Amino acid sequence: MKMFIDGRWTDSSDGAVSSVINPATGVCVDTVPEATEQDVDRAIALAVEGQKEWNDIPLHEKLSILERYCVLLTENTEKIASIMCEEGGKPIEQCRTEVAANAAIFRIYCAAAYTFYGKSLPYNAEPRSQGDVAFTIHEPLGVFANIVPFNYPVELAAHKLAPMLVTGNSVVLMPSSKTPRSALLLVELLVRAGVPAKAVCCVTGAGSKVGSRAAADPRVAAVSFTGSTRVGINLAETCAKSLRPVSLELGGNDALVIFDDCDYALALDEVINGRIGNAGQTCCASKRFIVQRGIYDRFVRDLTARLAKIKMGDPSDPSVELGPCVREDSAADVEKQIRLTIEQGGKLVCGGKRTNAFVEPTVLEVSPETDIARDMEVFGPVFPMIVFDTVQEAIDIANNSCYGLSSGVMTSDMRVAMKVANGIHAGACIINGSGNYRLAHQPFGGYKLSGVGREGAVCTLEEMTQQKMISFKGILN
Template identity: 45%
Template sequence: MKMLLNGKKVGTEGREEIIVINPYTHEEIDSVPCADLNDIDTALECAREGAEKWGRVPVLERVRILEKVSSKIAEKKKDIALLLSKEAGKIYTQAEEEVDHAIGLFKEYANRLRYDYDSVLPSNEDMILVTREPLGVVACILPFNFPVELYAQKVAPALAAGNAIIIKPSVETPLSSIYLSELIIECGVEPKALQVITGHGSVVGSALASSDKIDAVSMTGSTEAGISIYVSAAKNLSRCFLELGGNDPLIIFDDVDLDTAVTEAINGRIVHAGQACCSSKRFIVQENIYDEFAGRLAERLKGMKIGDPLDQGSRIGPLIDERAAQRVEEIVDRTVKAGAYCLCGGRRFDGNFFEPTVLTGVTPAMDIAQNLEVFGPVFPLIKFKTEEQAVAIADNCTYGLSSGVISGEIQRAIRVARQLDAGNCTINGTGLYRTHDMPFGGHRKSGLGTEGLYATLDEFTKTKTYVWKGAAIR
């Protein structure tokens, strides 16, 4: 596929080629060009022009185009889901769900734009009008794991607000971003207001973040990459919205229905083979049920089908590449050497598949129980005795993205949830829970700012206040 630059499709001519590999078959799907600094400069210049043109499009016309985009994505749902499944190795039903989120996001931002944009403030003598205006140019840096949903989480509100966008997709999953952008331009968005620049983050992401032509950066990725982006953007005081890493706790008390708790734990961990920032990654289980919970969890996981993402029976697909699977394997081996016991799984196979793994005997002092985020289907079980211990273990972490508390006593669950230092906490569920309208963002090293229907549109605009003295409406 070709990247989208200056309203044109630009291929690999004279540029390095990035090969996109199917994580399941290990076969080449397609290739994209690796943008150079000249390409990035061109994109930045065009984006300023695109911002001027798109920002002048009337609000109701933007609404109409966003609604058309939603319908177009729905029309192409199966094609997009198949492309996503192939480039990311994602279970096909999960890919369809991700496309559904994108359909909903474009439609919902259109609705919000229609009914909730400017406001008039009360005044005894004067009229005060507060308007929201576009920031200008927004750089959207996407991860490999949810390239369609997170594309929509960033692009829909940025376009709704009247901004121009430069998208930098992951090198592993760039195809869905290009495909979606082509559809959106067909629906009437100014081509210079929506560009896709493919290439390595160390070059493209850094150049975008440090440019004085960028007004905001919205990035989802690792904490290390987010800090680098933040430092680069700081010299221009560009706004940064960063959704970063997490090592999210799930606290399970001994008054729960065990089968329900096991189901929640599994559903909160194995989405996209455990490659989700906000999936549960530390399972803090009360000592009275620890052994039985571990046994039931292991039995359920042993019977789970791992394999072809396009097979309707598969529950877990491959990791994004062999290097990712090797890293998970190294972490599991290191944790076992530190004293944990591998109750099930623990094996990498066929390159980048990894068995769902239950680790018992994990202590609060181990890396995996604190700041070591595992992007794979690994369940480290940490034992606790008292409520206070559970909270201390959960908060002994530099991250604070999502969390969960499962308890039969609602007051205790609420009490514990209030003490957890995380941006989101689900009671009787996992931190993977997310709706379009709820604010979503982390504390501490899990990020800056929030995403969501009632947050992102505000963050992608700047306010301007007009005062008409003596013009109060009575």
Template identity: 40%
Template sequence: MEMLIGGKKCPAAGGEVLNAINPATGEVIGTFPSAGKEDVERCLTLARQGAERWGAMSMDARTAVLENVPRVFEAHRDELCALLCAEMGKPIRQCGEDLDVTVEIFKNLCEEARHLAGSSFMDLSAAGCMGDVQFTRYEPLGVVACIAPFNFPFDTLTQKVAAALVMGNSVVIKPPTDVTLSLIRYTELLIEAGVPGDVAQIVTGHGADVGDMVVRSEKVDAISFTGSTEVGIEICRNSALYLHRMIMELGGNDPFVIFGDADLDHAVQECWMRLRNCGQTCCASKRYIVHNSVKNAFAEKLVQWLTGFKTGDPADPATDVGTLINERAAKEVEEQIAHTVRQGAKLLCGGERKGAFLTPAVLVDVTPDMDVAKDMEIFGPVFPIIGFDTEEEALALANQTSYGLNAGCMSGDMIRALRVASKLQAGTVVLNGCSTWRGPEIPFGGYKMSGLGREGGRYSLLTMSQEKTVAIRYVR
């Protein structure tokens, strides 16, 4: 497959290509261009032209085009799901769920835009303002670089792309190298739906090369990135010269606090979200902070419950757990499990790796001083269980990390749960469930090193625009 620059399919100017590999089979399923400086510059120049025309259109005219996108995506549902499954090893059923969310985001943002009005102010008492009329309006930012993650490439990218397009910006998509073919096809379908070719473009290649050229450019006005905290920091540093607007959804080591009066069977059922996408979910619970009175019972129930899931061929509709994104990622998780065991934890089950496949693992005897209890984010199906005795101890454990994306809490005492929620350092706190929660319209983002800004519904639209105040003096 080829990049889309100015609405046309094109190879890299230098002719270089990279392979797309199926992590479940190891076979090459296609190739894509490895762009160079000439390609990136041409793309960004066209993006500025596109932003000027697209931004000058009325909101109604833009949403009329974008309302075609869900229909086009749904018409290509089977094709998109099969391609995503082959590229990233995600079970085919979950690929369909991701596409459903993608379609919902487009619909939600087009509807939300109809109700996005500015504010008006008049007859203010401030000296010199009596009789003046002031109002605000929302205007486009310009060119938005949308840097997608590999784990939920369709719906996470759509939070960026749909909001940017609705608000009159052009977008330059930089896909992850492991899921490039799917996002090339995604961009092709945007154009098929009627989005101009210089308004939605995609440049492909290694992030350290292509992504770096994009974020360093003065032709970019904003950068929306989902990925690791380390890469997010590097992007902020490399783009600082032009003070691009930054929207960052970064790493997390989300706690799931389970009190002694919680329904353990319900708590175990909530652990399903740690298996989704083979544990590669930013806001999945990654630390299980369980009251010592029920810690052993919870671990036993969890181990037994895990036997009911099928790990295998991602293309099989019966598969629950597929592969990690590649064998390198699976090896990293394998080593993180071994590292935690070396620090004194006990592996109750799982952790066996074959290629990019890894069986779900349960770790007990995890203590607060271990890396996994603090800042070592394991991006795979691993359940480290940490005991506590008091509410204060649970909060200290939950908050002893540089991350603050989501958190979960289960207790039979809702007053206590609400009190704990007010003290958890996280952008979203889920009560009566695990931390995995992201509705398409809620403000999603993290505290501390988990990101900058919020995405979702109205919040995405505001992030992808700039607010201007217009004052009319001497109105009598």
């Protein structure tokens, strides 16, 4: 496949390509262009022109175009899901669900755009404004450089496209070099639906090259990034030099607190389902399991037995629940983190082995002082188990991390649930559920090093626009 720029499939200016690897087999399934700095510059220049063209289209026509995109997307579900499965190793049923989520997110943002009102300022509120009529309107920021991670290349692309487009911005989309092809197809469908060819494009290549180049370009009005905290900080530093806004959804080491009085079967389901999906490669997946002492031993035993029944294998098989990590080197990193945890005193209960890009479901009993119980984010099917006694102890363990993306608490006592939800320093707390929970309307984002800003239909349109105040001075005097 090639890049999609100006409505055309395009090679890089120097002809360089990178390989797309199927992590389940280790086989190269395709190549995509490695964009040069000149390619990025050209895409941004086109986006500047395209933004003006797109913004001039009336809102109701924009939304009709985006609805046509949703129809095209649904018609191409199997094609896109198959490519996602092949390039990312995500089980095929999860891929189909993700394509459906993309369409739902677009439709929700379109609905939000219809009620994205300006405001009428108070009339005659001050002596100096007597007779004035003042109000606000929303104007697009301009060109967005949007960087999408490998783990949810279709769902997160929706959050990087829909709010920007409904508010009249243009987008240069930059997918992960590990999973670029599904994003390329999305952008092609947007243009087929009627979005001006210059207003949306997809540039492929290493994020350190294309993302950094785009973020440094003064023609880019804002950057939206989902990925690692280290890269997010670098992008924020770049944009700060010219006071351009950034939206950063970064790492997490999310806690799930499980009390003795919980619905035990539900808690087991939430622990497994909230961690096994996408081979544990989910930003808001629970990554620390803080279990009260009264049920701790039983819970570890039953979790281990349940994980032994998880079917791991070819992600294109609909019966497979656990596929590979996105690359063999990613799986090797998870393996190293498991070994480090054991060296720090953690007890390996089950799993711990890697075969190529596949990592077995792994249960570790750890103390709150280990790296994995604090600041080490593991992107793999690993279950660190931590015992606690009191409510405050559980909250303290959960907060002893540089991250704060999401969280969850399992208990039948709603007073305890609210105390935990109020006490945990995170962007969300799910009561009687895993923190692996995201709604299109939800103001999704985190505390501390988990990011800056929020994504969600209840808030994002404000962040995609500038507010302008217009006043008819003295018109009613």
